[in-house]
Amino acid sequence: MTINLAGGGSTPRKVRRARLIPIWALILGAFVLSLIGTSPHYIGSDSYVVGLIGKFLCFAIFALSIDLIWGFTGILSLGQAVYFGIGAYMVALSMKLNYTLENATRYGSNIPDFMEWNGLTEVPAFMAPLLSTPVAVALALAIPTLLAFIFGVITFKRHIYGVYCAVITLAEALILERFIVEYQAYTGGFNGITDYSNLRGAPFLWVIIAVTVVCLIGARALTHSRIGTVLKSIRDNDVRAEFMGYNVANYRIFVFCVSAFMAAGAGAMYAAWVGIVSFLDAGPMFSVEGVIWTAVGGRATLIGPFIGTFLVRGLEFVLSSSAWLSWLSEYWQFFMGALFIAVVLWIPDGIVGTIGNWLRKRGTGTLSQIRDDQDRLAHDRQRDWDPAGGTKPGKDPV
Amino acid sequence: MRKVRRRSFLQGSGAALGGLVLGGGAPFYFARNIAKAQEGDTIKVGILHSLSGTIAIIETSLHNAELLAIEEINAAGGINGKMIEPVIEDPQSLVQVFAEKAKKLILNDKVTAVLGCYTSASRQSVLPVFEEYNGVLLYPTLYEAQECSKNCFYTGAVPNQQLDDFEPWIVANLDRKKCYMIGSNYIYPKETNREWKALLEKSGAENMGEEYAPLGHTEFSTVINNIANSGADYVFSTLVGDSIVAFYKQFKQSGFTAEDVPICTPITTEQETAAMGAENAAGHYTSFNYFQTVDTPENKSFVERYKAKYGANEVTNAVMEAAYFQTYLLAQAIAKSGTEADALIFEGLPGQEFNAPQGPVKIDEKNHHTWLWARIGKAREDGQFDIVWTSKERIRPDPWVDYLYPNKDCDFTNQSVLDRLKKPWSEEKNRSGTMDI
Numbered sequence: 001m002t003i004n005l006a007g008g009g010s011t012p013r014k015v016r017r018a019r020l021i022p023i024w025a026l027i028l029g030a031f032v033l034s035l036i037g038t039s040p041h042y043i044g045s046d047s048y049v050v051g052l053i054g055k056f057l058c059f060a061i062f063a064l065s066i067d068l069i070w071g072f073t074g075i076l077s078l079g080q081a082v083y084f085g086i087g088a089y090m091v092a093l094s095m096k097l098n099y100t101l102e103n104a105t106r107y108g109s110n111i112p113d114f115m116e117w118n119g120l121t122e123v124p125a126f127m128a129p130l131l132s133t134p135v136a137v138a139l140a141l142a143i144p145t146l147l148a149f150i151f152g153v154i155t156f157k158r159h160i161y162g163v164y165c166a167v168i169t170l171a172e173a174l175i176l177e178r179f180i181v182e183y184q185a186y187t188g189g190f191n192g193i194t195d196y197s198n199l200r201g202a203p204f205l206w207v208i209i210a211v212t213v214v215c216l217i218g219a220r221a222l223t224h225s226r227i228g229t230v231l232k233s234i235r236d237n238d239v240r241a242e243f244m245g246y247n248v249a250n251y252r253i254f255v256f257c258v259s260a261f262m263a264a265g266a267g268a269m270y271a272a273w274v275g276i277v278s279f280l281d282a283g284p285m286f287s288v289e290g291v292i293w294t295a296v297g298g299r300a301t302l303i304g305p306f307i308g309t310f311l312v313r314g315l316e317f318v319l320s321s322s323a324w325l326s327w328l329s330e331y332w333q334f335f336m337g338a339l340f341i342a343v344v345l346w347i348p349d350g351i352v353g354t355i356g357n358w359l360r361k362r363g364t365g366t367l368s369q370i371r372d373d374q375d376r377l378a379h380d381r382q383r384d385w386d387p388a389g390g391t392k393p394g395k396d397p398v
Numbered sequence: 399m400r401k402v403r404r405r406s407f408l409q410g411s412g413a414a415l416g417g418l419v420l421g422g423g424a425p426f427y428f429a430r431n432i433a434k435a436q437e438g439d440t441i442k443v444g445i446l447h448s449l450s451g452t453i454a455i456i457e458t459s460l461h462n463a464e465l466l467a468i469e470e471i472n473a474a475g476g477i478n479g480k481m482i483e484p485v486i487e488d489p490q491s492l493v494q495v496f497a498e499k500a501k502k503l504i505l506n507d508k509v510t511a512v513l514g515c516y517t518s519a520s521r522q523s524v525l526p527v528f529e530e531y532n533g534v535l536l537y538p539t540l541y542e543a544q545e546c547s548k549n550c551f552y553t554g555a556v557p558n559q560q561l562d563d564f565e566p567w568i569v570a571n572l573d574r575k576k577c578y579m580i581g582s583n584y585i586y587p588k589e590t591n592r593e594w595k596a597l598l599e600k601s602g603a604e605n606m607g608e609e610y611a612p613l614g615h616t617e618f619s620t621v622i623n624n625i626a627n628s629g630a631d632y633v634f635s636t637l638v639g640d641s642i643v644a645f646y647k648q649f650k651q652s653g654f655t656a657e658d659v660p661i662c663t664p665i666t667t668e669q670e671t672a673a674m675g676a677e678n679a680a681g682h683y684t685s686f687n688y689f690q691t692v693d694t695p696e697n698k699s700f701v702e703r704y705k706a707k708y709g710a711n712e713v714t715n716a717v718m719e720a721a722y723f724q725t726y727l728l729a730q731a732i733a734k735s736g737t738e739a740d741a742l743i744f745e746g747l748p749g750q751e752f753n754a755p756q757g758p759v760k761i762d763e764k765n766h767h768t769w770l771w772a773r774i775g776k777a778r779e780d781g782q783f784d785i786v787w788t789s790k791e792r793i794r795p796d797p798w799v800d801y802l803y804p805n806k807d808c809d810f811t812n813q814s815v816l817d818r819l820k821k822p823w824s825e826e827k828n829r830s831g832t833m834d835i
Contacts, residue, residue, distance in 0.1 A: 048501040103827055106545050108834070117585055182583060182612055190584040190613055191519040192493055195526050276523050278493045320450070320488035322507070333450050
């Protein structure tokens with residue numbers, strides 16, 4: 001691609017698009033991921049730390065899926081856990097059914113205990129397909145994606161977005177949470193699904209890492225492509241994007257489905273890794289947590305959700321632990337609250353975003369940096385999710 | 399050479415840093431814990447109750463009761479001269495966090511035993527961890543029974559201890575035989591009502607209706623209508639949490655008096671009567687093994703010490719009392735058998751007795767549940783209970799009641815069960831003491 005940078009009137013400067021993944025990022029990424037992947041060997045695969053790392057990676061992919069729609073496209077979803085939760089429940093049910101076939105429950109039968117105490121005597125026919133692992137995984141990915149598609153068609157095609165969209169997604173999460181708690185014969189209800197043999201240790205951790213890499217590269221490819229540019233333009237000013245001839249609704253539906261697919265994958269791995277799913281994993285609280293991780297780490301950055309998740313969840317685990325509890329006691333949560341307030345007030349771009357801004361300010365402008373700055377500026381003006389609301393009049397750059 | 403983009407560089411290095419902090423920091427964090435565990439001049443006991451999140455209010459009181467007991471034991475010289483060191487974790491009312499914290503307590507802090515959990519959900523989430531790594535859990539809550547894990551000691555009531563005498567008492571003393579059952583829609587009410595229905599049948603009483611409200615439900619006008627139309631002369635309630643408060647209030651507002659249609663329940667404690675405004679609960683009946691008004695010297699001093707430590711407005715309840723005495727049972731067991739898990743499970747804890755605030759209690763040698771007293775309380779205007787009936791002796795716990803499960807029993811002294819439990823986890827994942835008879 002050649003762009004003539006006006007100014008100076010000299011010979012046109014040839015500018016290349018930045019590479020999809022810079023070499024150094026590959027090396028660093030490989031280093032970090034191998035460090036994580038080999039952790040079971042130096043801290044023991046039974047250690048809770050390994051358990052936490054795998055869980056946090058799943059959560060981070062979930063946060064990344066929120067970042068795709070929120071940070072890059074400007075759709076705030078407060079119900080992303082719906083897709084995570086369905087993915088998780090499909091896999092958990094499948095594993096539980098298979099586990100009880102081989103290991104009798106405390107009632108001495110071969111159907112899950114929650115079915116037993118709800119009066120079922122055999123696995124209902126519509127659940128039988130879940131006994132096959134490939135089918136369960138396929139359903140775990142397909143159902144959320146399909147649901148996201150239906151949701152997208154219903155809302156985005158009718159030009160419902162912004163706050164209204166956020167409220168609808170929130171309702172979605174509430175409905176699913178209620179559904180899970182009520183239909184306990186099939187979902188385990190309030191107690192959730194537990195006591196099945198989960199996949200632990202290095203082999204499955206590598207699977208999680210591989211999926212993380214695929215998701216990161218996929219997200220990078222998407223946001224770096226022409227589609228990504230359109231998505232960002234929709235985030236910054238959807239009316240203009242519409243006038244330029246882009247079908248905004250279709251782009252939104254597309255990215256929403258991709259994001260749901262990603263969240264479902266994270267949920268499926270989470271259920272297999274942790275060995276417990278509960279209605280909380282599909283509810284509004286968890287959705288909002290995902291939004292917080294993304295905000296703390298940095299919206300519209302790909303590494304931000306990972307930093308945010310590991311930082312917030314890791315800090316929560318450490319602060320709620322014996323060493324800190326002895327002098328913070330139950331007030332440790334105020335500390336977390338203060339952190340969130342500080343992020344919103346002083347570093348609204350999140351940790352990664354803010355450091356990025358600061359570094360860019362000091363750099364001389366290569367074209368890619370200028371482009372990033374434009375991006376950033378437009379994003380700053382549109383900090384609110386409301387596509388029409390955030391523009392400050394009279395401050396239009398260029 | 400291509401120029402490295404600073405922003406991407408930053409992102410990359412950020413990730414690397416994150417990785418380093420995690421990969422490098424975590425081992426340090428826990429190396430320190432291991433070092434601590436090896437000191438050996440204290441006995442570590444884990445305390446695993448949520449101090450934050452949705453069930454924090456009740457769990458904090460359990461946590462407090464256990465700390466009070468530990469403080470008293472230490473003040474009296476500890477266990478054979480060794481002090482108890484509580485290792486406190488806050489699982490934030492989240493079931494997966496319960497499991498992770500349990501793992502940390504067992505593997506890294508190397509605690510001798512864990513006092514913890516409140517809901518069945520949290521207990522079921524930690525049990526696989528305790529079973530796999532052979533930890534010891536003491537669980538203070540009343541629960542639905544039908545469980546018998548090798549690694550768990552149940553110091554709360556099981557349904558037979560609260561129901562078996564309650565139903566005949568209602569028939570004999572209140573002269574009521576038409577029962578309407580209302581419960582929250584989850585495992586405890588369903589299992590409890592199964593037993594209650596069997597008891598109704600035994601004494602020739604009638605089941606006028608059975609209904610389950612969603613957890614956290616607070617709108618009961620339809621339910622109350624159904625009760626009125628059913629012709630029931632008393633209500634058996636297994637509602638939990640906020641539903642209790644809403645139901646009692648609306649029941650009174652709709653014109654029912656406790657004299658006409660009393661609510662009988664195995665759940666409502668001083669905690670809930672205080673929350674709903676005691677006048678709404680007055681006259682209704684609760685069956686429990688402990689009330690704050692129990693008249694024993696042990697209870698007087700327990701209530702006094704609890705209030706002195708945590709404030710004069712605090713109320714004590716049955717689950718707290720169990721949390722308190724289970725700490726003593728554990729201390730005595732450690733003094734008897736040492737800190738090794740299997741010794742504690744098969745020698746130390748079974749048969750252990752203690753003069754609890756409710757009266758002398760004992761851990762059953764066979765099923766690892768606890769012999770408790772049965773009491774029926776009538777709620778007063780001040781939120782406390784008048785104890786209208788007390789069992790003559792403590793009642794044997796039966797996790798598999800004969801009239802529902804004639805073919806099942808739980809027996810940790812049975813040789814075939816012991817043989818099965820001796821096999822390593824990789825060969826045998828069934829850690830239950832349940833067997834067919």
